[in-house]
Amino acid sequence: MKNKGRSYYLIPYYLWIALFVIAPVLLIIYYSLFDLDGHLTIDNYVNFFTPVYLKMTLNSFWYAFLITAFSLLIAYPAAYLLTRTKHKQLWLLLIILPTWINLLLKTYAFIGIFGKFGPVNNFFDLLGLGEQQILFTGFSFVFVSVYIFIPFMILPIYSALEELNLSLLDAARDLGASGWTTFRRVIVPLTISGVRSGCMAVFIPALSLFMITRLIAGSQVITLGTAIEQHFLVTQDWGMGSTVAVFLIAIMALFMIVTGGSRKGVQK
């Protein structure tokens, strides 16, 4: 039953791969070699290694790291507690539901909440802290991003915890492990794959966000995502935009190799 040339119907899928998976990547690389006037050059790459772009890349990384770390910090206990509830399916659905609401609408809500006269500032007033500038700061950017990404961190960790064999916990207890030791030596290693896919689902988009940045952080935070958007849609410098994109792709690939590489050690 080898493909006997009767597989014409498979063509659309291969066409899709060629046109929308392979071609776009090649085009990005190709365009990164041209400057604004259409001359072949490596200036864009030289430019990327100037302090402006390096600082931006570092910045982008730092924010993505913060967002991932805080998401993990909040999501792990939440996922753990979720597995202990009755009606798990219902609670899980309630976690998923907000992800179906348009991301921009949720972001927009924070313009009101963090605004000058919003509830958070009212609360600060009540505490006697006075009015604070919350919108258009790094803090608001991280907060809103964590808010947006939390469900995507909870879900994979939840499914990893669900697969956890409960008798292993009993065994740990029988062998005299304390709650903390059990957590550190048994639960965490066995759920690390969930943590890993959660981090991936958060870190990569966090590197390339541009709408939350624009709406919530103003010009305070510039990430690789905002830079690409800026170059493509505002300054029309596709060459430089593509160069940033090439680096983003490279970083992403590296990140996936690093996080995916050590998988063998912990799998059941």
Added chain:
Amino acid sequence: MRNKNGFSNLYLVLVFAVLYAPIFYLMYYSFNSGGTMHEFEGFTLDYYREVIQDTRLIIIVINTLVIALLSSAIATLIAIVGALAIQRTRSRRAKNSLLSLNNVLIVSPDVIIGASFLILFTIVGIKLGFVSVLLSHVAFSVPIAVLMILPHLQDMSPTLTDAAHDLGASRRDVLTKVILPIIKPGIFSGFFMALTYSLDDFAVTFFVTGNGYSTLSVEIYSRARQGVSLSINALSTMIFLFTILLVVGYYFLTRRKHRPRIAEPVAELGVPR
């Protein structure tokens, strides 16, 4: 665990409260006659009236729905083919590379998808607008639909198709009478995932819409950038209610269709757009 129950419940309640607070905040102020997202002055339905009477917005909503339905349908068809192609590949190496290629668009950041599609359409000479948006929605929906269909295909016992062949069914009959009915639940969930991806997409669409053509997300973005307008709140309330209807509908549909046996890969893959 027993004595800590109160604390853990509190934590969960807090997480849920924060998750839902912004959504309800938007809904609450959609009824504010004061016109701001603070200081509730009085109850009004003006903003809902405004949304309903806004013909431009209604056209945009229709655009969004047309794009979503059309692109998901096309993407699902391509995905069925794709899943079959992956399933059919015998060599493990080829299969893995096919799967990796399939997943590239799922893990790629949206800005890059958007930017590269913009280059692609410009080079090929496709005018930015309906066609470019439709094509890109098809493009990024295909891999997710493939991943929803593939497990069903892999669970299918090969003896079934062998039996059909032995009984004299043509390849076409095997496909339409045996394979497709068996993977139907996967096709449905693939279509549905594609639909939600398409409805929710902003970043990619933002890159490939020209002037004059807009989907809901792009419109919300440009309105939100101009500052607070309670018609967005009213709109979001309506979208929220619509979403809940959709989710509840889907929930009951899938619960009836197949046992919750296959863990939906959505969780791991749902990179927000």
